[in-house]
Amino acid sequence: MRVITEEDKCCGSGLCVIAAPELFDQRDSDGVVVVLDETPGADRHDAVRKAVAACPAAAIRLARQ
Amino acid sequence: MSNQADELRDLPFPRSAPMEPPVEWAELREKCPFAAVRLPSGDRARMLTRYEDVRKVLTDPRFSRDLARPDAARLTTAGDQGFMNARRPGVDITDGPGHTRWRRLVGRTFTMKRVEGLRPRIGAMVDELLDAMTAHQGRPVDLVPNLALPLPVGVICELLGVPASDQGRFTEWANQMLSLTRYDADEVAAGRAEFAAYMTGLIAAKRAEPGDDLLSELISVTDAEDGRLSEAELLATSMSLLAAGHETTASMIGKMAAILLSHRERYETLLADPSLVPAAVEEVIRFDAMSEFGLPRYATETVEVGESVVEKGTTVLLSLQAANRDQSVFASPETWDAHRGDNHHLGFSAGAHFCMGSPLARVELQEVLAGLLRRLPTLRLAVPAEQLRRREGLLVGGYESVPVTW
Ligand code: HEM
Ligand code: SF4
Numbered sequence: 001m002r003v004i005t006e007e008d009k010c011c012g013s014g015l016c017v018i019a020a021p022e023l024f025d026q027r028d029s030d031g032v033v034v035v036l037d038e039t040p041g042a043d044r045h046d047a048v049r050k051a052v053a054a055c056p057a058a059a060i061r062l063a064r065q
Numbered sequence: 066m067s068n069q070a071d072e073l074r075d076l077p078f079p080r081s082a083p084m085e086p087p088v089e090w091a092e093l094r095e096k097c098p099f100a101a102v103r104l105p106s107g108d109r110a111r112m113l114t115r116y117e118d119v120r121k122v123l124t125d126p127r128f129s130r131d132l133a134r135p136d137a138a139r140l141t142t143a144g145d146q147g148f149m150n151a152r153r154p155g156v157d158i159t160d161g162p163g164h165t166r167w168r169r170l171v172g173r174t175f176t177m178k179r180v181e182g183l184r185p186r187i188g189a190m191v192d193e194l195l196d197a198m199t200a201h202q203g204r205p206v207d208l209v210p211n212l213a214l215p216l217p218v219g220v221i222c223e224l225l226g227v228p229a230s231d232q233g234r235f236t237e238w239a240n241q242m243l244s245l246t247r248y249d250a251d252e253v254a255a256g257r258a259e260f261a262a263y264m265t266g267l268i269a270a271k272r273a274e275p276g277d278d279l280l281s282e283l284i285s286v287t288d289a290e291d292g293r294l295s296e297a298e299l300l301a302t303s304m305s306l307l308a309a310g311h312e313t314t315a316s317m318i319g320k321m322a323a324i325l326l327s328h329r330e331r332y333e334t335l336l337a338d339p340s341l342v343p344a345a346v347e348e349v350i351r352f353d354a355m356s357e358f359g360l361p362r363y364a365t366e367t368v369e370v371g372e373s374v375v376e377k378g379t380t381v382l383l384s385l386q387a388a389n390r391d392q393s394v395f396a397s398p399e400t401w402d403a404h405r406g407d408n409h410h411l412g413f414s415a416g417a418h419f420c421m422g423s424p425l426a427r428v429e430l431q432e433v434l435a436g437l438l439r440r441l442p443t444l445r446l447a448v449p450a451e452q453l454r455r456r457e458g459l460l461v462g463g464y465e466s467v468p469v470t471w
Contacts, residue, residue, distance in 0.1 A: 009417075011168065011417055011418070012172040012176065013423060014175075014176055014180075017177045026177060028176070030170070031175065032169065050407070054407075057415065058124050
């Protein structure tokens with residue numbers, strides 16, 4: 001599974017950081033999402049899905065590799 | 066069905082009690098998801114009440130937040146001077162690329178990391194206010210002037226670098242900015258001019274003597290003259306942060322107390338398990354039903370939304386609160402439940418305009434609630450909940466006063 005984010009859509013809410021702090025962060029300069037691990041292991045797929053659902057801007061997608 | 070949709074309904078809807086949602090919300094969600102409504106200005110709009118429809122519009126850039134257009138509905142009795150309808154020459158931060166530029170610039174102040182860094186200071190401010198409140202001899206005590214208002218005002222003023230001695234002056238200005246029916250066009254324009262004159266003076270003072278605060282930081286961005294923030298935008302930004310940063314949070318603190326104490330078993334659940342505080346705050350925001358009518362958007366193209374076709378040029382009103390009680394998304398939506406998981410409420414909006422201050426608002430509400438639970442376990446309302454007085458005539462609904470005792 002690959003995590004894809006769209007910078008133009010991201011509104012810097014930080015909700016992905018709350019949902020999965022080990023996978024997402026925000027850039028200090030503008031608050032836009034930073035993916036810490038683009039290909040998380042299976043044990044983290046649930047956390048990624050939580051972040052996708054929480055994102056208020058629909059800026060996070062999942063792709064099969 | 067078709068005549069349901071054509072029937073013109075006047076906003077705001079009447080209420081059986083301050084805390085109760087208008088019966089129209091459930092009816093419209095069910096039968097008329099694209100209702101014709103008349104606003105306090107007399108202009109017409111369409112109201113959306115279903116979660117999926119509201120979220121769709123909020124995340125679709127063909128719907129614009131810029132209502133300073135000749136054919137957009139005017140929301141308030143202040144007409145062209147009112148909130149969202151007033152023209153702001155030289156200010157391009159409302160929508161589109163100008164808005165993105167502005168979000169990226171100001172948004173860095175409100176990242177999770179920066180806001181978590183403020184948590185200890187916010188907790189200390191809550192403690193100071195509770196010290197003063199509990200030192201009062203008399204009871205009941207009104208939570209609004211003693212806690213709900215001074216906390217968010219203090220927080221946003223400290224963040225921006227506005228002197229503490231001036232804090233009393235913003236409430237009236239913010240109310241004028243957010244007036245629905247309370248003020249007329251002249252009063253709103255005069256209030257805005259006074260507020261702008263004050264902020265202009267403060268900006269000049271900070272420019273001469275910068276501090277370690279957001280306003281000074283924004284001034285240095287403006288002074289770089291590289292197109293990131295014009296002088297007019299600097300003024301508009303500081304005014305909207307001051308107003309948005311306190312009015313909404315202040316009224317939410319009052320509503321949170323009322324929601325939790327009107328059914329005291331809710332407060333007791335949290336006393337038994339304070340780790341529920343963050344979830345309880347989200348549920349308070351979902352459950353709040355006191356907003357008058359929600360967020361406006363203007364359709365720049367004809368767009369299909371759910372079962373309806375929104376014609377180009379239509380002003381739509383998105384009822385976040387009606388959407389937050391949509392049972393297709395929230396199980397038992399009329400029940401307040403601190404254990405509700407995956408609470409993706411729309412109380413902070415969604416899409417490009419998602420509340421920029423939401424991390425700050427969350428920390429403020431969490432610290433207030435944790436502080437009340439810790440310091441005042443016997444807290445209760447001093448009057449029956451039905452007798453709490455609602456603030457009338459403002460876009461942000463809330464209570465005039467919330468008398469409590471312990
Ligand atoms: C519980 C408290 C709060 C609630 C319920 C709330 C709600 C909202 C909502 C619904 C919007 C979206 C407007 C739209 O989509 O048209 C918004 C936008 C905004 N809020 Fe908040 N807010 C709160 C607290 C704060 C605080 C503390 C700040 C601090 C500075 C703030 C700053 C802003 C700003 C700057 C925007 C405009 C964002 C944009 O247009 O991109 N809010 N808020
Ligand atoms: S949740 Fe979405 S909008 Fe918010 S910071 Fe993460 S990617 Fe950006």
